[in-house]
Every structure is written in structure tokens, then in C-alpha cells.
Amino acid sequence: NLPVYEATVEGSKKYIIPLYGAGLWGPIWGYVSLEGDANTIFAASFSHKGETPGLGAEITTSNFQTPFTGKKIFRDGQLRSIAVMKAGVKSETQDQVDAISGGTITSKGVEAMLYDCLSVYEAFLKTIKED
Structure with a gap:
């Protein structure tokens, strides 16, 4: 397990969780910061080593990252x-963001990476939740 970082931004506590997983052509990684x-x-x-420019490599852009906020x-x-998920497809069981058009495997890699890495910290996250 990797460490969880704690930060204070404008007086509000944040928890930063490192992420790592697999894209189409190699490893992908990143951080998710929780309120x-x-x-x-x-x-x-999010970042990567070898995803396809203009496709899977789009995980590094604000257009892909900002909708997670x-x-x-x-x-x-x-x-x-x-x-x-593909634009226009809705999930009834979880929040969602749009996948990268033409970057399906990398998009699914980000989804799996988030779930797999957050799962490791699920019990911890449940104990620190603020009301």
C-alpha cells in the first residue's frame, strides 16, 4: 500500500491517494484528492508513460481530469x-465522467485503477469521514 497524504487547502482538510494501474501501452498513475x-x-x-497521443494520452489533460471534481x-x-463511460451512457449505481473518444482501453484502465486503489483504503476512508 502507498501512503495517504493529508493536506489543508484554504482551511479545509484533503486526503490525497496515490493511484497506479495499466493503460493500453503501459503503466498509468495519478492522484485523487478527497474532501x-x-x-x-x-x-x-493522471499521467502515463506510453499512451497514444491524442487518444489515451488525453488522461493528462484538464478536459479529462476536471470532470472528476x-x-x-x-x-x-x-x-x-x-x-x-462513453458520453450519453448513464450509470445508475455510481457517479461518472465521459471516457476518451478512441481511448477506450485507457479510459477503462483509469476506471479500474480508481476502484482498485481506492478499495485498498475503503476501511480507512470510512473511519475518517467528516459529517
């Missing part, structure tokens, strides 16, 4: 993470 409620995403940042990782007390 003090340990549920709402404050920010997300404000999304919830828990629903009904259960970790659901964030779905990365």
Missing part, C-alpha cells in the same frame, strides 16, 4: 468509485 468527507473528489491528476466515490455507504 474532508472522504467521499467527494476535490481534484484528480465533485464526484462521489461512495453511494449508500458502499465504495462505488467513478465510472468512466
Whole structure:
């Protein structure tokens, strides 16, 4: 397990969780920062070593990363993470962001990375949740 970082931004506590997973052509990684409620995403940042420029490499852009802000990782007390889905497709069980057009495998890699890495910290996140 990697460490969880704690930060204070403008007087509000944030928890920063490192992420690592697999894209189409190699490793992908990043960080997700949660609000003090340990549920709402404050920010997300992703990177890669060898994803295709203009396709999977788009995970590094603000157009892909910014929509994660404000999304919830828990629903009904259960970790659901964030779905990365084609535009127009809706998830009934979890918050979602749009996938990268033409970057399906990398998009699914980000989705799996989020769930897999957040799952490791699920019990911890449930204990630190602020009301």
C-alpha cells in the first residue's frame, strides 16, 4: 500500500491517494484528492508513460481530469468509485465522467485503477469521514 497524504487547502482538510494501474501501452498513475468527507473528489491528476497521443494520452489533460471534481466515490455507504463511460451512457449505481473518444482501453484502465486503489483504503476512508 502507498501512503495517504493529508493536506489543508484554504482551511479545509484533503486526503490525497496515490493511484497506479495499466493503460493500453503501459503503466498509468495519478492522484485523487478527497474532501474532508472522504467521499467527494476535490481534484484528480493522471499521467502515463506510453499512451497514444491524442487518444489515451488525453488522461493528462484538464478536459479529462476536471470532470472528476465533485464526484462521489461512495453511494449508500458502499465504495462505488467513478465510472468512466462513453458520453450519453448513464450509470445508475455510481457517479461518472465521459471516457476518451478512441481511448477506450485507457479510459477503462483509469476506471479500474480508481476502484482498485481506492478499495485498498475503503476501511480507512470510512473511519475518517467528516459529517
